[in-house]
Amino acid sequence: MTHLQITGLAGEARDVAEETLAAFTAGLKGSVLHPDDEGFAESILLWNGMIKKRPAVVVRPASVDDVVRAVNFVRENGLQLSIKGGGHNIAGLALTDGGITLDMSGMTAVEVDVEGRLARVGPGCNLGDVDRATQEHGLAATLGFVSATGVAGLTLGGGFGYLSRRFGWTVDDLEEVEIVTADGTVRRASRTAEEDLFWALRGGGGNFGVVTEFVFRLHPVGPQVTAGVIAWPASEAEGVQDLYRRIVETSPRELTAVVIRRNAPPAPWLPETAHGTPIIMMVVCHSGSLEQAQADLAPIKAHGEPLADLILVKTYVAQQTLLDATQPKGMHYYWKSEFLPGLSDQLFDTYNAQFVDLKAPANQIVLFQMAGALNEHPEDDGAVGNREAAFACVIQSMWSPDSGAGDANRDWVRGAWQALKQYSTGGNYVNFQTEDEADERTVESYRSNYERLETIKAKYDPSNLFRVNRNIRP
């Protein structure tokens, strides 16, 4: 009998008889890909090109039954399992090295219930799939800033974006989840069914099973918003930062503004003379009435002498893709993040100090405005916690694989993070953690909600079958 070597639950090599795998494959509606098969290479491509894990087998389920079969198969054979949604997790948690990867990209249905203002979303969807389907009806779910990001990973870690000031974390709008748990049972969890599981799924990551459907509450948004990007030379940084503080104190929740400092990319929307020079940008999205937006955005558009001002009336769907090209798939990425309770003078001094003599072409520190609806829930409303977060500070580097810039970029990110973390709430975003972040950072993400997560993990996944994630140990 011939065998295939597949990584076991604890990382050990296990022999699986080819007949056993063939019997599993035969019952699937979806497909199974081996390393030499067409489509295998594409199915293990991740956004972060730095991750080099390679599963022994990729399973592409086409139905909930397929997922049940796959979960039973890995459990009965003691195999290591990973789940790939959009493949955007920076730590590469979508893949297992030598184990079985469930690639959910075949399950991308989006069903919009216009009257009920709900969307039923398949686990292989990216944000753009949902935005396009919901915006056809002038509705939107509270999702993130880059349309290629997977809905599954983003939602399971909490999720925030341009609409979070109005509606909260993505999981505050989660109504129901269909999930296959470690015992192979299909469950529907909500505020009124399997409540503890639902609580854990609202931020606790992929620890509790394979999600086969998300149901989101939708809100009337757009289809037109006033949004875009405006950039000034970094010599104006202090003035822009003062303006930013005034904006965040006074603007309604319809306006979300993000600050980014970096060296100017060679982008056609910026004057060529500015390329490579230090700049400061604001990315904004105003989802209120066009008149209100004009009034609220006027101080930003009138400030100083911008190098370029691309804030205009556009579709919400277009705004949701504005940043996509800045985050190309396959580059190498390294980030650190902290949530901030506010923006002090000292914080901006420390922030600005990170850019003295910075040569790296794509390193940046982003300040995402979050304060609003998410602060109005108690800390234990869902596992996501971090209800005191007013901003997310994300220190980001990106470089091409052959540039040799990895060490210098990682050092810059770590140095900036060491300097800035004194201003943190003490919490960080589980979805922004890189490969080298240890378990303490996961505990810090959940803080007072961590113990309850451990209890629920022990109930639904006592053998820790779902461990290729920011793992909660049972």
Ligand SMILES: Cc1cc2nc3c(=O)[nH]c(=O)nc-3n(C[C@H](O)[C@H](O)[C@H](O)COP(=O)(O)OP(=O)(O)OC[C@H]3O[C@@H](n4cnc5c(N)ncnc54)[C@H](O)[C@@H]3O)c2cc1C
């Ligand atoms: C360019 C970029 C922009 C981003 N912008 C935002 C943003 O605006 N807001 C925000 O909140 N976050 C943002 N993120 C972070 C993002 O939320 C995480 O990277 C998230 O993990 C991506 O989800 P994914 O499905 O693409 O990831 P994957 O890498 O496919 O999966 C990540 C993990 O999610 C779990 N998972 C995936 N699918 C399932 C499933 N069906 N069932 C159970 N578990 C599953 C698994 O544990 C998996 O290991 C961004 C990330 C990137 C790279």
